[in-house]
Structure formats: structure tokens, C-alpha cells
Amino acid sequence: MGIDKAVLYGREAYIADELQRTMLPETLPRPTGVRLASRYLPAAETARVGGDWYDAIPLPGSRVALVVGDVMGHSMTSAAIMGQLRTTAQTLAGLDLPPQEVLHHLDEQAQRLGTDRMATCLYAVYDPVSHRITIANAGHPPPVLLHLGGRAEVLRVPPGAPIGVGGVDFEAVELDAPAGATLLLYTDGLVESRLRDVWTGIEQLREKLAATAQLTGPDHPPPLEALCDEVLDMLGPGDRDDDIALLAARFDGIAPSDVAYWFLEPEDAAPGRARRLARRALSRWDMEDLTDSVELLVSEVVTNAVRYATRPVTLRLLRTDVLRCEVGDDVPQLPRLRQARATDEGGRGLYLVNRLARRWGATRLSTGKVVWFELNRG
Numbered sequence: 580m581g582i583d584k585a586v587l588y589g590r591e592a593y594i595a596d597e598l599q600r601t602m603l604p605e606t607l608p609r610p611t612g613v614r615l616a617s618r619y620l621p622a623a624e625t626a627r628v629g630g631d632w633y634d635a636i637p638l639p640g641s642r643v644a645l646v647v648g649d650v651m652g653h654s655m656t657s658a659a660i661m662g663q664l665r666t667t668a669q670t671l672a673g674l675d676l677p678p679q680e681v682l683h684h685l686d687e688q689a690q691r692l693g694t695d696r697m698a699t700c701l702y703a704v705y706d707p708v709s710h711r712i713t714i715a716n717a718g719h720p721p722p723v724l725l726h727l728g729g730r731a732e733v734l735r736v737p738p739g740a741p742i743g744v745g746g747v748d749f750e751a752v753e754l755d756a757p758a759g760a761t762l763l764l765y766t767d768g769l770v771e772s773r774l775r776d777v778w779t780g781i782e783q784l785r786e787k788l789a790a791t792a793q794l795t796g797p798d799h800p801p802p803l804e805a806l807c808d809e810v811l812d813m814l815g816p817g818d819r820d821d822d823i824a825l826l827a828a829r830f831d832g833i834a835p836s837d838v839a840y841w842f843l844e845p846e847d848a849a850p851g852r853a854r855r856l857a858r859r860a861l862s863r864w865d866m867e868d869l870t871d872s873v874e875l876l877v878s879e880v881v882t883n884a885v886r887y888a889t890r891p892v893t894l895r896l897l898r899t900d901v902l903r904c905e906v907g908d909d910v911p912q913l914p915r916l917r918q919a920r921a922t923d924e925g926g927r928g929l930y931l932v933n934r935l936a937r938r939w940g941a942t943r944l945s946t947g948k949v950v951w952f953e954l955n956r957g
Contacts, residue, residue, distance in 0.1 A: 603824075607635050610643040611899045612707025612833045616803040618811060618825040622768070630661035630698065631766045631824035636672040639942040639949040640905065641707055641833065641897060644672045647719070647764040647826050648700035651741075660696050664688065664742070668702070675944045678702040678715035679749040682742065686717070689743040697743035701736075701764055705756055707833045708897075712756040715749050717742045720767050720777060723785055727759035727800055729792035731785040758832040759800055763788065763810070768821030787813045803829050837864075837898040843881065845888040845908075853881040853894050857904075860896050869902060869954055872935055877904060879928035880950050884908040888947075901937060901953045909947035 607615040615635050630650025637643055646668055650661045667688045671681045681702050689698065699719040705712045714722065714734070718741035724732045734754065740747040756762070763784075770780025791809045795801045801809070807827055814823075839860040843849040854874040861870050877894070884892045884906050893907040916929045932939050932952050939952035 603632060604634060608637050608643070610635070610637045610707075611641045611897065611903070612831050613643055613705055614803055614829040614831065616807050616827045616829075618807050618823070620768075620811065620823040622822045630657035630696075631768065631822045632661050632665045633764065633824045633826040634665060634668065635826065635828075636669060638672065638704065639675060639907075639944060639951075640895075641903065643705050643828075645703045645705060645762070645764060645826060645828055646672075646700065647766060647824055648698055648742075649719070649766040649768075649824070650698040651696055657696060660689075660692065660698070663692065664698060664700070668700075673942070675942070677751060678704055678713055679751040682715050682717045682739070682749040686742045686745060686747070686749075690745050695743075697741040699741050699767075703762070703764070705762075705828065705830065707831065708838055710756050710758065710830070710832045711753055712762070712830075713751050713753045715739070715751040717749060720765065720770060720781060722765075723763045723781070723788060725761040725763065725788045725792055725800070725806075727757065728797045729789055731788040731792070733781060733785055756830045756832070758830055760830050761788075761800060761803070761806065762828045762830070764826040764828075765810075766822070766824045768823040769810070769814070769825065772821070774815065783813060784810065800829065803827055833897060833899060839896040841894045842891040843885070843894055844891055845885040847885075849885045849892060850878045850881045853877050856894065857896060864898050866898070866902065866956065869956070872954060873902070873904065876932050876935060876952055876954075877906075879931055880904070880906045880952070883914060883928055884910075884950070887912075898956075900956070902956055903951060903953045905949050905951040907944070907947060907949045911943055911947055913941045913943055913948060914950060 603619055607617060617633055632648050634646040635643055650657045664685055667685055671684050700717045701719040703712055703714040714736050716736045716739045718739055721736050722734050724734055736752055737750040739749050767777055770784055771777040791801050791806055807825060841856050857873050857877045858870055861867055887910045888908040890909045895905045897903040914929055916933055936952035937955050941948055941950045
């Protein structure tokens with residue numbers, strides 16, 4: 580009987596471990612203006628797998644959502660709830676909701692699941708253009724920001740209540756995210772164990788980050804992957820009661836000189852003005868070789884935007900390793916790529932974008948949508 584129980588226990592732990600790993604991202608995105616690294620460690624063999632997760636989700640406007648969460652408990656149920664909450668968070672991120680609203684809807688989702696398992700979650704949105712980050716917290720350990728000079732700072736973020744409590748409000752704070760700084764998001768398995776309380780562990784983490792930064796000097800942040808390894812090295816033999824998720828973000832940002840931004844009135848003259856403005860920006864950036872393609876595509880996308888818009892249309896160019904163009908309007912309907920017939924007078928705009936651009940896409944916002952495309956630099 581004891582052998583059967585042991586076999587059943589081992590099988591359940593294996594299934595839970597595999598379930599959790601399939602729900603974690605296989606690879607991280609490579610958004611503009613930020614570099615990412617992550618780690619996941621299952622709990623020691625004496626404990627079952629928990630519900631820790633992390634995610635990085637590209638958002639409109641070259642922003643990125645950074646998420647880390649932890650469903651309480653150790654079982655297949657915890658792993659399954661984790662998967663549902665992560666999927667919900669991805670869906671909410673696609674709606675471009677503010678961080679506090681994302682946590683509010685996750686709390687509602689937990690209520691609908693009807694489970695007594697609570698979860699903690701931290702949701703942050705980084706904007707590489709403004710060099711700012713907006714963070715909301717639901718009972719999760721606070722993030723740590725490693726500055727370029729080597730100072731490690733535990734960020735003051737309102738702690739909030741865990742997801743699943745119900746009927747609580749979440750608060751977001753907006754903070755500076757200077758270029759060269761590194762944000763570390765983690766679950767409590769990294770800083771709390773039977774041998775130390777959570778605040779002792781957070782202080783040890785802060786000291787570890789500062790000591791690691793001293794090795795590379797004040798002007799060079801430590802390599803991101805090596806930094807993650809160093810952080811995990813702080814774990815002792817008795818510190819593996821729980822699984823650990825770790826997400827590190829190095830803020831590179833986008834310099835103001837690499838951004839051009841305009842408002843266009845929704846009128847017939849808007850496409851022509853958009854072409855002239857784009858041409859001037861490309862000339863200023865010594866990228867005249869892209870002028871013909873950019874003028875053509877900008878004209879097509881702006882024409883589609885002003886056709887139905889009632890408010891000013893936004894046009895933004897970003898110069899990074901690629902040239903990115905973003906056109907925003909107040910119409911929520913997303914454009915569809917279709918093959919125009921020979922007798923059609925229109926319908927070829929997105930076809931041209933699809934043929935000439937390196938990548939393109941459209942994202943619905945709470946205020947409308949953004950259509951974007953990218954071109955390789957010459």
C-alpha cells in the first residue's frame with residue numbers, strides 16, 4: 580500500500596511539473612528598448628510543484644508588459660490555476676489595460692474559478708520612449724531595481740491584496756526606468772524559506788545585486804544572463820522549499836532623438852502631410868534610402884486611418900535596429916488583409932504593406948487602434 584502511494588505521489592508530481600513547464604514561455608520576446616532574461620527552478624524533490632509563472636508581452640507603442648505570479652499551494656491544481664491566470668493576463672494585456680485594471684480582472688477571474696487558492700501577481704508596463712515603468716502589485720514581493728551605478732533599490736510599490744480575496748482595489752505607481760538599469764521580478768521562493776523570513780531574503784537579494792554590479796564597474800551593468808545565475812547562487816541548501824520564477828529586464832530605452840511624433844487632422848490633406856513629415860525625419864536620420872518605401876506605406880496607412888477617424892490621427896517613427904512606423908486612430912475595427920480585384924478602386928493598401936514591410940500588425944486599444952509596420956535599415 581505504501582509503495583502504491585509513493586508511486587502515485589511521484590506520478591502526480593511529474594505530471595504537475597510537466598504541466599507547469601508547458602505553460603511557461605519557451606522563449607522570451609525581443610522588444611525594442613529592453614533586453615530580457617528568465618529562470619525557473621522547480622522546488623526540491625521533497626515538495627510538489629507550485630504555481631509560479633512569468634511572462635513578457637509586447638504591447639503597442641513599443642512597450643512591454645512584465646509579469647510574475649505565484650499561485651499558492653503545490654499540486655496539479657495550483658499549476659492548472661496558474662495556466663488559467665497566465666492566459667487571462669495575456670488576453671488582458673492584448674486589450675492594453677492599465678496594470679491595476681489587469682489585476683482587477685485577474686481577481687474577478689479567480690472568483691469565477693471558485694477555488695480557495697489565492698495568488699500573488701506583479702504586473703508592470705515599461706515604455707522605452709518615456710523611460711518610465713508603471714507597476715501594480717497584488718500581494719507579491721516588491722521588485723528590485725539595479726541602477727547603472729551599482730545601487731540596488733527595493734521599489735516602493737503598494738503591496739495590494741492577493742488575487743482571489745475579492746472586492747479590493749489595486750493601485751499603480753509610475754516610476755523612472757533609466758537606461759542601463761535592470762529590473763528584477765521574482766517569486767517568494769527566491770527570498771523566503773524555513774531558514775529566513777521574506778524581508779531578510781529581500782535584503783540579501785539587494786546586497787547580492789549590488790555586489791555583482793561592483794564586479795563590472797559603475798559604467799557597465801553586469802551581463803543579464805550571468806546576473807540571473809548570480810542571483811540564484813544566493814540560495815542555500817535549505818532554501819529550496821518552493822519553486823522559483825525569475826524575470827530580469829535591462830532597460831536600454833529609445834533616445835528622444837530617435838523618435839518623431841505628430842498629430843494629423845482627419846482630413847484629405849493628411850496623407851500628403853504625413854509623407855512630407857516622414858521624408859524630413861528620414862533625411863535628418865540619414866535614411867534617405869528608405870524614403871520611397873516609407874512614403875508609400877505611410878500614405879496608405881494614414882489614408883485608411885483618416886477615412887473613418889473623428890479625432891486627430893497619430894503618426895510616430897522610431898529609429899532603432901529597424902525603422903518602425905505607428906499610426907493610431909480612434910476607430911476600434913482592425914484592418915483585414917484582402918486581395919483586391921482588378922476592378923476595385925481600393926483595397927491595395929495593406930497588400931502593399933504586407934509585401935514591402937519586414938513585419939506589420941494592428942492592435943486594438945481602449946481608445947481605438949494602432950497599425951504599425953517595420954522596415955529593415957539599409
